[in-house]
Amino acid sequence: MLTAAEISSSLKRSLEEGRSLAIVSLLERDGKPGLPTARLLVEEGGRMIGGTLGDRALDEIAVRHAIGLFADEKEEISVAKCKELLARFVNDGEDAFDGDEISAYSDARLLFEVSRPPLELIVCGGGHVGQAVARAARFLGFNVTVIDDRADFASREKFPDHAIRLIADDFIEGLRSLKITPACHLVIVTRGHRHDEICLREVIDKPARYIGMIGSRRRATTIREHLRREGIGADLLRRVHAPIGLDIGAQTPEEIGLAILAEIVLSRRGGTGRPKSDEGPMARAR
Amino acid sequence: MSLLTQSEVYAEITKAQSEGRRIAVATIVTTSGSTPQRTGAKLLVFEDGKMMGTVGGGCVEADVWTEARDALTENRPRLCRFTLRDAPDVPPDEEGMICGGDMEVFIEVWS
Known part of the structure; x- marks a missing residue:
């Protein structure tokens, strides 16, 4: 009992x-x-x-x-x-x-x-996309942490919402200071692919629920090959959402932030990512 | 009043137990029809009749409270079924503010 x-x-x-x-x-x-x-x-x-x-x-x-x-x-x-x-x-x-x-x-x-534990979202990179991701994630009820090695980017000026936790430190140090649990969603959107790769390498074997990384398909291929040669298994590589985000034709940072959060919702809740109207009664109107 | 989380509920039971007080915990386990009640919602009822949490308010909450008091007196758990409809012939959507539907509440006594 x-x-x-x-x-x-x-x-x-x-x-x-x-x-x-x-x-x-x-x-x-x-x-x-x-x-x-x-x-x-x-x-x-x-x-x-x-x-x-x-x-x-x-x-x-x-x-x-x-x-x-x-x-x-x-x-x-x-x-x-x-x-x-x-x-x-x-x-x-x-x-x-x-x-x-x-x-x-x-x-x-x-x-x-x-x-369920509170939803956590960790953003690597405090640039325009990182800011949009953080705002969209707050809107959806996530606890948000932002890491950037540039103090003027991991700053209240860029992230005025005081509920957002800021870490102005080296990406690896910043990530290591956090406990990455199955409730964590990781969004890697640093200022360059070199830092993206460093962040991904640091978290790829962590039990995070979602790991996504920005970049083109070509960039994602290059990074995949680097990690593969280092002995990281296909199972771990396949978990990574790269390029990140749902294809909604996003262009502005805000739209990209929305596309990323849309993909996170999709991965949590399931769904197809297709317009519901595709198979709906209106589409079949004669 | 907001819904109690499981963590809050068990912390409250633990606290009551450490003070030697008994507590009845009512949980909505099933609902059907258009009840405003949410499954999983919990109402804590103490021996002095005080309450914590909510199962959605209204007359149902009073009924649940009464059942919880009885459970405390008997010192036994019970499963209660409530019908939330004053006039069973009237479809729920014609009743305005009055909720319609059935719900099942599990009441457990922690001593």
Whole structure:
């Protein structure tokens, strides 16, 4: 039985480390709430970090469903019957659980409550694009940090919003002073490709949720080859969004900032990036 | 009143426990129809009747409060279903300010 103090400290620890936490409660079984309420804590990534619903197989089912909730950022809360979850997993072709093992719990109803860490966005480069990215990110509710090695760019004059954290330091030092967690989004938009490459090399193996780097396709190819020759694996390289941003024909810094944030929203929430009207009723008008 | 986060809720329970007070935590787990209530919203009810958080206000909040007081008296968790419709024949959108729909609330007692 988890105590409130244990849940409280687990929440604190997970969120500080930038990982979401699902609190799973056994709402009812045989039509009745349990006494006490059985709980299981599942951290983003699928690790059980405390408690139990009273049955190992049931815990496993809960973990699988929680993993789906972490991936789908729309869902904060979910109520599900054990047998429905089981049927869904079988449908999805995942290896089935032993039905007998959980039959005693098949009518159990579970409540999943997901707590997510605050969204973080780190901008490398305080130039025109960096400023536009920071503003757009604040608008979307991100905690924003800007790093630039030029003190007059990592300045309140350029970033008057006091909620934006400024680091006027060498890019590598600046990045190393930050804890890069799975809640972090990294936007690399420095004044030149040399600095872009330095920043990318520093963060490429970090657990950030999004890494994007500005530049042309040719520039991105050059940097990819440099990193590949240094032994950085294809899995890490493929995560990098470069050239950065959704193709909306952006030209001004503000438009580029919007295109970058649009891509970040897309990567978080899913979607196609296409106009919704493409397949809509108006497009099919005769 | 703003919605309580999980961190706030469990910190508050921990605090109440350390002071030897019991607390009922009501959570909206499902809704259907046009309720203004949000799933996941929590209302904390203390033994002296004081509240924290909100499940959306209005008459429903009073009903949830009453159920929470009963749960505290019984010292048992309960799942309650509420219908938020004065006249079931009237479609929700014709009721103006009155909300329509059903919701399910889980109430747990921490001692």
